[in-house]
Amino acid sequence: MKELKILAILAAFTAVLYWGVETYAHKVFYPPVAPADFTFADLHPEAQTASEVDRERREVLAMIEQGDPAAGRIAVETNCAACHTISADGIEMMSDEQLIAANGLLPPDLSNISSLYDEVFLMAFLKDPAEASFITSHTMHQREALAEAKAKSPEDSERLINDHVRTVDGFNNRVAGFFNKMPGYAWLGDEELANMLAYFRTIAKPINEITPREITMNACARCHSVDYDNMALKADMDALEDYLGVRPPDLSTMILSHGGGYLTTFINDPQKHLLGTAMPRVGLNEAAQDRVVAYLEEVGDPNIEERNRLGIWFVGYFLLLTVLAYLWKKSEFKEIGK
Ligand code: HEC
Numbered sequence: 001m002k003e004l005k006i007l008a009i010l011a012a013f014t015a016v017l018y019w020g021v022e023t024y025a026h027k028v029f030y031p032p033v034a035p036a037d038f039t040f041a042d043l044h045p046e047a048q049t050a051s052e053v054d055r056e057r058r059e060v061l062a063m064i065e066q067g068d069p070a071a072g073r074i075a076v077e078t079n080c081a082a083c084h085t086i087s088a089d090g091i092e093m094m095s096d097e098q099l100i101a102a103n104g105l106l107p108p109d110l111s112n113i114s115s116l117y118d119e120v121f122l123m124a125f126l127k128d129p130a131e132a133s134f135i136t137s138h139t140m141h142q143r144e145a146l147a148e149a150k151a152k153s154p155e156d157s158e159r160l161i162n163d164h165v166r167t168v169d170g171f172n173n174r175v176a177g178f179f180n181k182m183p184g185y186a187w188l189g190d191e192e193l194a195n196m197l198a199y200f201r202t203i204a205k206p207i208n209e210i211t212p213r214e215i216t217m218n219a220c221a222r223c224h225s226v227d228y229d230n231m232a233l234k235a236d237m238d239a240l241e242d243y244l245g246v247r248p249p250d251l252s253t254m255i256l257s258h259g260g261g262y263l264t265t266f267i268n269d270p271q272k273h274l275l276g277t278a279m280p281r282v283g284l285n286e287a288a289q290d291r292v293v294a295y296l297e298e299v300g301d302p303n304i305e306e307r308n309r310l311g312i313w314f315v316g317y318f319l320l321l322t323v324l325a326y327l328w329k330k331s332e333f334k335e336i337g338k
């Protein structure tokens, strides 16, 4: 009977550790946040309910549906091709190396953006990249840097502004440009933006023909490397640090240190977990984001399935061992007359 008591104490102790202490510690380190929102409801501040958000979204999607892809292609060639390649359509004015040298980081290839990013998000992003991607800390970092430079000399602050601001002649996107290297295009008007997005629909591959690695490359590699899979950083790290205020981490082991659940809410809206972070909301749709998380799982924790499968055998093995040990002990104690 003594053994059973010891077992009960051990089990109770383990249970308290596992469900009590561990769960509590997890909550402290990762306070629970609202689930990922793939409707990007905040982009429609006037909409009060989910159905109003849905209506607003359908309006934007209908505009894209009615857009003119041929006009869109011309607008894209004129406005975007200086910084982005569109390999699916043979639009490659510069090599990746040249683009990195010019921008500090590689602006993503635009071939598949319709399949990867939420189109309503894209519409908002094109109008105001800083606002849509929530890069509050770019803002904070750049404001600090600007204040510092101003204090030093007017030339310094002028240089800094010229480094960060990408004005397109005559267009008032200085503010958006200052906070994001991608300029805003609100001045083009909704119809022209819808034309562009209509064009992107015509060249994009369906999501299931794009590999998870390619998605990660498009959405993340301009700021993050994935060393375990030889995915190089598509940026000049010093320029990146100057832009973001921090050096973004390698993503190889993120799945182990943070877990899939965290990544799901974090990628969808980094501000939820790290208020003020320089990591932007990139606006991946749900299917694309799931693939990025699956990719990080495969790269960082390739044995997870095997481990889960072996787990039950492992527990069985210990149960069997317990029974055998008990029987052995009983027979031994019988011999010494206890
Ligand atoms: C002056 C260079 C420049 C021009 C011109 C430009 N972009 Fe960008 N774009 C960038 C840079 C740099 C980034 C990456 C910004 C970042 O990650 O902070 C980017 C990012 C993007 C993204 C990624 C969005 C996301 O959520 O991550 C899309 C989509 C995009 N641009 C589309 C366009 C389109 C469409 C046009 C033309 C209307 C365009 N860009 C014009 C530099 C440019």
Ligand code: HEC
Binding pocket: 216, 219, 220, 221, 222, 223, 224, 244, 246, 247, 248, 249, 251, 254, 258, 263, 266, 267, 273, 274, 276, 277, 278, 279, 280, 282, 284, 292
């Ligand atoms: C424009 C640059 C940029 C892009 C694009 C970007 N990130 Fe980040 N990311 C950052 C920065 C900067 C940090 C560091 C944040 C901090 O320390 O506040 C970061 C941090 C992270 C972290 C660590 C979070 C934590 O809690 O420690 C993960 C995970 C991550 N990014 C995943 C991704 C994934 C996945 C993508 C693509 C879908 C992506 N990032 C795209 C800049 C970026």
